[in-house]
Amino acid sequence: MFTAMSYQSGVLSLIDQRKLPRESHWIEYRSLDAIADAIEQMVIRGAPAIGCTAFFALAIDAKSYSAALFWKDYNSRFMEACERLAKTRPTAVNLFFAIESAKKCTASFDFDTPMEIVSSNIEKAALDFFAKDLATCQAIGQHGLSILSTQSKEKVTILTHCNAGSLATAGYGTALGVVRAIHAAGRLSMVFADETRPFLQGARLTAFELKEEKIPFTLIADSAAAFFMGQKSIDYIFVGADRIASNGDTANKIGTYSLAVNAKHHGIPFYVAAPLSTFDPKISSGDEILIEERRPEEITEIASTPIAPLGVTARNPSFDVTPHTLISGIITEIGVLTPPFYSKIASLFSHS
Numbered sequence: 001m002f003t004a005m006s007y008q009s010g011v012l013s014l015i016d017q018r019k020l021p022r023e024s025h026w027i028e029y030r031s032l033d034a035i036a037d038a039i040e041q042m043v044i045r046g047a048p049a050i051g052c053t054a055f056f057a058l059a060i061d062a063k064s065y066s067a068a069l070f071w072k073d074y075n076s077r078f079m080e081a082c083e084r085l086a087k088t089r090p091t092a093v094n095l096f097f098a099i100e101s102a103k104k105c106t107a108s109f110d111f112d113t114p115m116e117i118v119s120s121n122i123e124k125a126a127l128d129f130f131a132k133d134l135a136t137c138q139a140i141g142q143h144g145l146s147i148l149s150t151q152s153k154e155k156v157t158i159l160t161h162c163n164a165g166s167l168a169t170a171g172y173g174t175a176l177g178v179v180r181a182i183h184a185a186g187r188l189s190m191v192f193a194d195e196t197r198p199f200l201q202g203a204r205l206t207a208f209e210l211k212e213e214k215i216p217f218t219l220i221a222d223s224a225a226a227f228f229m230g231q232k233s234i235d236y237i238f239v240g241a242d243r244i245a246s247n248g249d250t251a252n253k254i255g256t257y258s259l260a261v262n263a264k265h266h267g268i269p270f271y272v273a274a275p276l277s278t279f280d281p282k283i284s285s286g287d288e289i290l291i292e293e294r295r296p297e298e299i300t301e302i303a304s305t306p307i308a309p310l311g312v313t314a315r316n317p318s319f320d321v322t323p324h325t326l327i328s329g330i331i332t333e334i335g336v337l338t339p340p341f342y343s344k345i346a347s348l349f350s351h352s
């Protein structure tokens, strides 16, 4: 299975997702600042993958301090490192979940804990976090497959948006994990992959993953999705998520909201697939989700070539919020949550 990152003794290797599928170019990172830049510049992207990357960055930063020092010499730098990472991308909550998990792992250190122990504990926690994400995605895949138990068709057609696959997680993927599980069970007819303007995660990354794994798919323009829904060509829509509020409102890649509206109109089940680390129980609705707005050049240029008249105004919100009323279910590693979501989400996080 494809992977976007690998970590070994203080070095994080990331495949440069800006260059896929033309080039499989791996970059080695040895410093937190370089990794923070890589997250900002989308070398790595996708909510769970950003979280794993940030945790590895904290492990690398701790390792870069002399083993002869102590936690008292490093803890304020650790807090600065957390702040630097927190500024990279605002919408996906998995980043903040990873940072909080790393902070929890340092809570047991006394000031005289040697840095050798500090850095090896953070490194072990980062590796565990990564391994857990992979297992989580595989469980999401199986729960997603269970949705088909009430489906009379032997094989189904699925539409997905953006890239919520191996490249966006520790491996296997969330929405694309469900696709993988359905394919492995012999129940997949075909996947429609939205190209996902403007960054083209669907055309470049989802198409790359599906092609590598010989999963049958057809690439479509985002604006063609309603056409295929109207043609009754789509049985299910599965998308990932960047942040899910307590009421089930879900932030995901720009264009997800219009897919959900169209799905409702055509009576097509619309599912979000996401780990529990993508829920933000502190916020009551999607209105509180900060939406990242990226450079207008992502709209006015394609592969650095201008496609709009020079100097035009363009807006580039990178995510939108799908209201919970449009969501048929949220597929997590512990099962599928169905509406009404509020009480179910509240009981899942009542102890946190």
Ligand code: MRU
Pocket: 045, 046, 047, 048, 092, 161, 162, 163, 164, 165, 168, 169, 173, 174, 175, 201, 239, 240, 241, 242, 252, 253, 254, 318
């Ligand atoms: O801007 P990106 O590429 O980081 O956005 C990615 C998405 O919106 C994904 O759908 C989401 O992070 C889920 S990935 C499992």
